[in-house]
């Protein structure tokens with residue numbers, strides 16, 4: 001039974017606990033505690049919570065990025081498990097993580113503002129394909145890049161430009177194009193509108209919603225902005241200090257808040273709208 005559910009749902013977590021191991025003088029830190037949820041195919045789940053509530057930690061683990069070597073301390077699953085496309089992430093080997101990762105797009109926090117400054121837009125958007133297969137046919141690649149740039153509603157004249165020649169909104173569109181070029185079936189987006197000028201935030205949110213409708217990928221969207229999630233998410237999960245304190249549609253969660261933090265959020269959201 002568990003196997004069937006796990007394969008039908010792109011993301012299944014059961015009693016998932018994630019820790020940062022001890023380092024230097026700092027003891028181990030439990031960032032996420034006992035998280036149980038499922039994300040259905042084609043569903044967009046919004047992850048809401050204040051700073052430090054564990055949102056990015058979940059994104060790192062589910063995107064399998066936490067298995068990759070890097071300078072940062074990596075979060076580790078120490079309780080329960082998370083299954084992505086039916087593959088258990090606990091103790092996942094680097095090789096299996098890389099294979100799974102091809103189906104997962106990741107839009108990192110500040111992705112637009114951290115684009116490699118010495119690469120052109122065309123190079124940046126082509127890069128995920130070339131990293132996977134450096135012998136990929138150049139003409140075909142050019143076609144894919146053009147299609148993707150068009151899909152994120154950018155003019156083709158932008159292809160030869162460098163990130164510093166673009167607006168923050170244009171840079172974020174390029175970052176989105178990079179995250180989607182491999183046509184992932186799951187997209188994990190960490191604060192897709194952070195680092196984007198306030199005036200174009202709504203446009204980026206709308207673009208995200210349109211692309212999701214067109215391509216029907218499953219998505220986990222992290223944001224502390226209820227308005228963003230109202231526009232893109234089917235359901236939201238609310239985290240408070242690493243614990244799930246609300247799960248459902250925005251109306252379900254806010255109309256019947258079972259936790260004081262959710263009640264505060266609901267109040268400020270209703271006041272603003």
Ligand SMILES: Nc1ncnc2c1ncn2[C@@H]1O[C@H](COP(=O)(O)OP(=O)(O)OP(=O)(O)O)[C@@H](O)[C@H]1O
Pocket residue numbers: 020029030031049050051052053054055056057058072073074224
């Ligand atoms: N590399 C790390 N080592 C130790 N603890 C960490 C590390 N990264 C994050 N944490 C801790 O884990 C908890 C969750 O952090 P996380 O970045 O997931 O929160 P967040 O909800 O994404 O916050 P923000 O909205 O500010 O990005 C926090 O208490 C944070 O201090």
